[in-house]
Amino acid sequence: MNDIILHHYPASPFAEKARIMLGFKGLAWHSVDIPPVMPKPDLTALTGGYRRTPVMQIGADIYCDTAMMARQLDRIQSMPALYPEGKEAIAASSAHFADQVMFQHGVALNFQPHAVAERFKGMPESVMNAFLADRKKLFEGGNASRLHPSQALSQWPTLLGRLEQQLKDSGTFLLGEEPCIADFAWYHPLWFVASNKASAPALEPYPQVRGWLDAVAACGHGEPSELASEEAIRIAREADPAPLREASFVDPNGLALGQSVTVAAVDYGVDPVAGTLVYQDAEEVVISREDDRAGHVHVHFPRYGFRVEAQK
Incomplete structure (x- = not known):
């Protein structure tokens, strides 16, 4: 299943940013309502501990931070562009x-x-x-x-x-x-x-x-439809992560693909997520992780604003 799933709650400012970006793209998406405060057990099953709102899911791929979501939305539908060419x-x-x-x-x-x-x-x-x-x-x-x-x-x-x-x-x-x-x-x-x-x-x-x-x-919110959090977890469990793009990126700190790492925001909501580094480029870091409920997932983070470290 390649449908877009947004895990969010109505009053979240960053969730509104994601909703309006989906409206700008004119996309249909599934809406999973999450608690505004911890604990968030169903979301944690997908992210491995990332607690900020919102989170975007496509099958077994989990996208953290709206900057990362925006880049993925531009890959899904290039026009109109969130990151305009030349700017x-x-x-x-x-x-x-x-x-x-x-x-x-x-x-x-x-x-x-x-x-x-x-x-x-x-x-x-x-x-x-x-x-x-x-x-x-x-x-x-x-x-x-x-x-x-x-x-x-x-x-x-x-x-x-x-x-x-x-x-x-x-x-x-x-x-x-x-x-x-x-x-x-x-x-x-x-x-x-x-x-x-x-x-x-x-x-x-x-x-x-x-x-x-x-x-x-006026961009609106696209075409949302409600989805239960348990169903989103089932979708992740029954899907395989999307094939990763090729990249010849060399990590400035010497981290290599296949290495066990943690990824955490540096400003707030700094709970680390542990997994295996499976992709990185100048904008994106992807880790692979296993969860008893969600199965095998890839969790995507923006490089900027996040700390990637070898797991201790």
Whole structure:
């Protein structure tokens, strides 16, 4: 089965980035709802411990991080391109900035006390406390420290002012007449701010930004259909990983194919995933692993932003 499966939950900003990329491509996909906090036993069976949201699955191939998902979506359907030809470096670099810096600011605005109260209004206090405790643990051990809301508020006019000016000068989208990975990466933290009526006023002074948000949102979410997590695991178990591409890449640290390694994000959610290194190039690292429930899977990571080490 070569259908796209997205493991996500509705309120996740990065999941919204993935959903809007699928809409931009006009693709059909299966939606697996996952818990917003750990434990996530069905997802862990597929990833081996990667805990961030979302995760994309195609058969027995598991794609971690939206940057990796975007590259795979461009392989599946080259046009319209998420990484536009001739603008690959600036698109990827702008997207990385947004995924790091803008995301931290969006989260900080949503973690102001009145914004937290609004997001969890009507829910038991235990749900809010569990979520906050999970997010605190998510940032432990990585090199990304939580941005204080007051600092985010101080820097917000700088970041949004720059975006407002560029959109005023450049037109509908950031790098041309069509949206690309840069637009979707800048979009999702601002979507997160807009989704909470306690933080949404932070967007009011920026009409160009609000118009651009509407234009990106018009890409939609493609054609999702619901799928149970147990079914996704069965699909992985009954499939074989896709054949790997040929690559003559030489690892700068001397890691070789067939070696036992761990792969972990370096900023937050740094839980390592162990497996056998089966593919690597300048953008991608793939490990093979076995799971009692999911069987033999290949887990794909972007090279940038992840640490690959020989297993100890």
